[in-house]
Amino acid sequence: MLKTFKTGGVHPPENKLSSKAGIASLPLPKTVVIPLSQHLGVPSKAIVCKGDIVKTGQLIAQSEGFVSANIHSPVSGVVTKIDKTPDTGGYKKDAIFIDVQGDEWIETIDRSTELNKTINLTQGEIVKKIAEFGIVGLGGATFPAHVKASVPKGKTAEYLIINGVECEPYLTSDHALMLEKAEEICVGIEIMKKAIGVSKAIIGIENNKPDAIDTMKRASTGYQGTSVQALKVKYPQGGEKQLIKAILNREVPSGGLPIDIGAVVFNVGSIFAVYEAIQKNKPLFERVVTVTGKEIAKPSNFKVRIGTPISYLIDLAGGMPENTGKIIYGGPMMGKAAINTEIPVVKGCSGILLVSSGESCRKAIEPCMRCSKCVSACPMGLEPYLLAVLGEKSMFDRLEAEKVMDCIECGSCSYTCPSGRPLLDYIRYGKTNVGKIIRARK
């Protein structure tokens, strides 16, 4: 039986153009730019200087606190500078610039492709190594993985939920990974089970990926306690709260975390990175990125080194179409519009989507006719029309009372609004301000 979450949700056209493309490897770019803030939390601190020679996999920036992550060099070469570079939205952030020379990996990394099933490390060692190797959530939120893997005192995890939903239209990087690395993901799940101390793991996959469901089912048969749950296609099922609700029928309490109801959620990409880190000693410095769009010649999934400029990927996928009007870093529902094509791929980049100029402008705004379609679409049971009006009028007290902080910014409201109102824009504005007020109160 297909499961799904009950409250709200929408079903945008799936457009999974690259689902049969496989994962292609790339020649290395000439230079890479490694932003120091690629994860949720405190930016890392560079530990290399201009002129240093680095090897692939070498630690180049250190975690600054518990909620932060190490960064490793994705290439071998010379550090040319440590300077500001624009992030996706154009804000200047610190980054390490490296000129690529050859591809010399540090000796400790096991570069064989052989499957290694034996887990030698203890629970504590696994968590430590995950932190050391800079693993963050690769689904997009980039939350440092060791934080989630450290179950707080007084809480117990019951289930490990593996997110293979990929509910964003167009994106297929997790899909491709599940097809090609199913065994590795299963071993990664075993490692993570040990880390968080659970015996049961459930892989959630939407049924628009029947091949991935089959592959993962076959691969997971040899692993006790790991199962696959097919899910009905519905956005935003990849949101962890919605995924837990769909699979376990439990709700993360407002303001709480999945661990409060005994669940820990990891994306399949993160689990694969955990496998590589623990079994192959390989830090997180590459990931699968989908490059897609209706006009693009070869929609592809690439295995990309972190720091590669997205223009490089676009060229390899057949070049930028003439009528491109918007470059989306991520999926069309939650991705960010990029300011140019020179920005680098970071750990959280699951895809690059090129949208034609015709589809990149928003529709004209009409008055709200109170059709309540946004209320029906909201997966968090909020009233987007009301939150948007309160945001527009800066009524932060009422916004807080109407639970604006529960908004997961999935965009279902703006997607569905017949009047084309920028509901999420106003809600984000309200949420940012209410967040500031709440922090100031503490």
Next chain:
Amino acid sequence: MDKLITVSPSPHVHSGQSVSKLMYWVIIAMLPAFAVSVYFFGIGAIYLTLLSVASCVFFEYIIQKYLLKTPVRTSDGSAIVTGMLLAFNLPSGLPPFIVIVGALVAIGIGKMTFGGLGNNPFNPALVGRVFLLLSFPTRMTKYPVAEGFGTPMIIPSEALDASTGATPLGIIKEGIKSGDGIGQILQSEGLSYTDLFTGNIGGSLGEIAASALLIGFAILLIKKVITWHIPVSVMGTVLIFTGILWLFGFEGHQIVLDRTGISLPLLQYTDKNTLELVPFHMADPLFHLLTGGLILGAVFMATDYVTSPMTSKGQLIFGVGIGIITVLIRVFGAYPEGVSFAILIMNGFTPLINRYVKPRRFGKI
């Protein structure tokens, strides 16, 4: 890169739904009922509908362009919907000036006074209809006898009694007063449930054919223009409430109350200085469901986006409220029909419902 690109916050895709698309689907859903009214009332139905639509669009255009000086939005189709709904609530054969006055009140007072689409507290078409009902009570309650294309387009005042009749609910109300049983009344008028279902009855343009209105309901549901909550709760409530009254009706029962007690139109003072319940006949629930524009109101007017609650829970409360008030007016009130008033009354409660009835929040502790 030398090209300009768009940078905007997510989401970057849209469902493609728009105000005008939704409005045009509402218009399409009204077409079956419109076809039935043309079949029974002839060219007069077309004339009245076109006049009402044209007046509504015209007044909206004039008010937006010259009075409010805001962007003209007549192309969104909402004025056309108001015009059609107003026409659906009028008897065929009405003189043109009454229709135009109705349209002016509907659009001018009912809608634009509050700022246009999305801001009006009351359903504009019903504001227009009730205004006309109170201003021209005779003309508004005389319905032409259906003669197909032979039905007069405009009925002159002197011919009102000759060529018009009453609605089934009006007939029942009058009949009850004279103390007849329901079956008796229907038989003498030659009314059957098939007539109610196919629209072969007296009534305003759009209310007569239950079957055609239900087809419209199906269209609206399939195209996801509306949800089932309001229509089903209105119709369900009317069925249940009239069912209870019908099953446990007052027939044969006698209740004696003290003179200071509540007074209902059914109760009469007797010489003993007490209240006594008059033996009373009640039409069955199906009759109530199929008559008096209940389906028209439940499907097309109570579901008006602007004036109905935002949450499904609120919509159920709203629908139940309309059902109860409708039955109270029909059975105990002076008017034979109560749907319009019930909807307008519940429209007034909508802001209150929105304020206190919230959707179930995800992860509510």
